[in-house]
Amino acid sequence: MSVELCGVSKRFGEKTVIAPLDLQVATGEFLVLVGPSGCGKTTVLRLVAGLEEPSTGRILVDGKDVTSLPPGQRDVAMVFQNYALYPHMTVAENLEFPLKMRRLPRPERQRLVQEVAEVLDIGHLLNSLPRQLSGGQRQRVALGRAMVRKPAVFLFDEPLSNIDAKLRVQTRAELARLQQRLGTTTLYVTHDQVEAMTLGHRVAVMKEGRILQVGPPLEVYRLPADTFVATFIGSPPMNLFPATVQAGGLVIAETFFPLPQAVLPLHPGEACTAGIRPEHWRPTSAEEPALALGVAVVELLGPTVQVGGYVGQTWATVLLPADARPRPGDTLKLTFSPENLCLFAPDSGQRLYP
Structure with missing residues (x-):
């Protein structure tokens, strides 16, 4: 089942939490x-x-307007951050409850x-109470309680x-496999960009109630829409430097880099x-x-070395091969x-190139 938000916004009093946004999620998409x-x-x-009512706009599930329907009639299942299991019920009773x-x-x-x-893989836990389970097991029970309804x-x-x-790495992989197996349309919220990159068919990056960019994870990583996306997606984030266009190149930290004209969308002096x-850094000769x-x-990460320091007045982070052993100083x-190279407008932060 597809999900579509058409001009949906949400205000609490005078505060706008969600600016009017449009978002389409295809059938079976994560x-x-x-x-x-x-x-x-x-x-x-x-x-x-259906736990909140939009201030404006419509919400469609499989083309049907569900904006005014109560949660129980929307055929959606929500898994909360805190699992929300009934502590006095066994795992089996928790799973069975929505069916009752x-x-x-x-x-x-x-x-x-x-x-x-x-x-x-929680069959051996059916007679256990939530307090007897690990965090990962409770997460799977919460997921199972949503799955058992076979929602859209x-x-x-x-x-x-x-x-x-x-356990987060392991459970993340389990979630991805389950979604592929079930093919259920899924909206997944996280502030962890690693989860976003590894789980999503597409990623929607939000800031202050607005969606800044939607696209496949690799596209968002390689072609961030603006400087916020550039620094939010990626660990460590993209390095940003003030620069000035000159004829035939770009000046960064008082160093001139000759670049093809196609790379330079601005006029000299801008x-x-x-x-x-x-x-994308590499050591170079003089x-x-x-x-x-x-x-x-200097942080040794196994296959790579993460090096942090200043280029002029700007802090930068570089990933180098493990055999590179620079020292502080x-x-x-x-x-x-x-x-x-990516280039962004200095005022709006919008990507200019590529």
């Missing part, structure tokens, strides 16, 4: 809403679920519970934020912001133009290839 805390991600989910509310016969309820427990749409509100880092991803990075921090001469 769309991730990502952005900083307070940007309106969860409010969008609550609007789709739909007055399904007991044999049918038991069959569906067993089916979901098998998919999620899944809504996930930061379901992995309460579990430890190692200012812009140059963006370069940490992994013969080519280079930026001097004063090394302040060293100066690295680094350059980049034109195809890895």
Whole structure:
């Protein structure tokens, strides 16, 4: 089932939480809403679920206007950040509860519970209480309670934020496999851009109640719409430098880099912001133009070394091969290839190139 938001906004009194937005989620798509805390991600989910009423606009599920329908009639299931399990019920009773509310016969309820427990590998936990489970197990029970209804749409509100880092990686992979297997349309909210990049078929980046960019994860990473997306998506984020266009090139930190004319959308003398991803730097010889990075921090990450320091007055982060062993106090001469350069307008932050 597809989901469509048409001019949907939400105000609480005088405060606008969601500016009018349009968003389409295709049938079977896994769309991730990502952005900083307070940007309106969860409010969008609550609007789709029917837990909040939009101030303007319409919400469509499979082409049907559900804007005025109560949550129980929308055929959507929401998994909350805090799991929201009934503490006095066993896992089996928690899974069975939404089916009881739909007055399904007991044999049918038991069959569906067993089916979901098998998919999620929680069959051995059916007689346990939530307090006897680990965070990852409780997360799977919460997911199972949503799955057992076989809804048209899944809504996930930061379901992995309460579990430890190692288990989060494992559970993230399980979620991706489950969604591929079930093919259920999914809206997933997170502030973790790594989750967004690894889970989503498409990613929608939000800020202050607005969607800044929607696209496949790699496209959003390589071609950020503006400087906010450039620094929010990617870990470590894109490095941004004040720059000035000159005839035949670009000046960054008082260093002239000759560039093809196609790379330069502005006239000589105009200012812009140059963006370069940490992994797109490379050490260079004295013969080519280079930026001097004063090394302040060196972090060995296994296959790579993360180096942080200043280029002029601007902090920059560089990822180098593990065999590179700079030390704090060293100066690295680094350059980049034109195809890895992004240019942004200095005032609006909008991408100018490519």
